[in-house]
Amino acid sequence: MNRHNKIIQKEVWRTRLSSFKTIALALLLITLLGLAILAPRIPMGPTKEITAYVESIGVSHGGTGGSAYLICELSNGEKVRAYWENQIPLKKGEKILLLETPRLTGGKKYEFAGKSNN
Numbered sequence: 007m008n009r010h011n012k013i014i015q016k017e018v019w020r021t022r023l024s025s026f027k028t029i030a031l032a033l034l035l036i037t038l039l040g041l042a043i044l045a046p047r048i049p050m051g052p053t054k055e056i057t058a059y060v061e062s063i064g065v066s067h068g069g070t071g072g073s074a075y076l077i078c079e080l081s082n083g084e085k086v087r088a089y090w091e092n093q094i095p096l097k098k099g100e101k102i103l104l105l106e107t108p109r110l111t112g113g114k115k116y117e118f119a120g121k122s123n124n
Contacts, residue, residue: 045110045111046109046110046111047109048109048110048111049107049108049109049110049115050108050109050110051107051108053105053106053107054105054106055103055104055105055106055119056080056081056103056104056106057081057101057102057103057104057122058078058079058080058081058086058088058101058102058103058104058116059078059079059099059100059101059102060076060077060078060096060097060098060099060100060102061076061077061078061079061085061098062076062077062098063075063076063077063090063096063098064076064077073089074089074090074091075087075088075089075090076088076090076096076102076118078102078104078116086104086114086116087116088104088116088117088118089115089116089117089118090117090118091118094120094121096121100121101121101122102118102119102120102121102122103118103119103120103121103122104116104117104118104119105117105118105119
């Protein structure tokens with residue numbers, strides 16, 4: 007009888023260990039998924055202000071509404087897309103200020119900061 011109890015006890019521990027491994031794996035996968043979703047939003051360095059010229063203005067439509075954006079040309083000739091609140095009227099060729107933030111996953115995020123005084 008004692009031997010039978012030991013065998014049952016081993017099976018119980020194997021089942022518990024298997025359940026623990028499954029839960030640990032599920033938590034790891036949920037954590038990795040969360041990081042994959044949040045990583046593009048995590049800044050990797052300081053935000054700096056740069057000047058650019060407006061090339062075009064656009065609106066993208068999503069499920070919860072639209073968002074305005076600018077296509078801008080930087081001083082090095084690179085064209086970037088910048089988020090814009092659409093509160094200040096702008097026109098093509100206008101000199102503006104952008105906030106440039108490097109991202110953890112590479113690339114940079116650009117946001118409209120205002121019109122340039124120069």
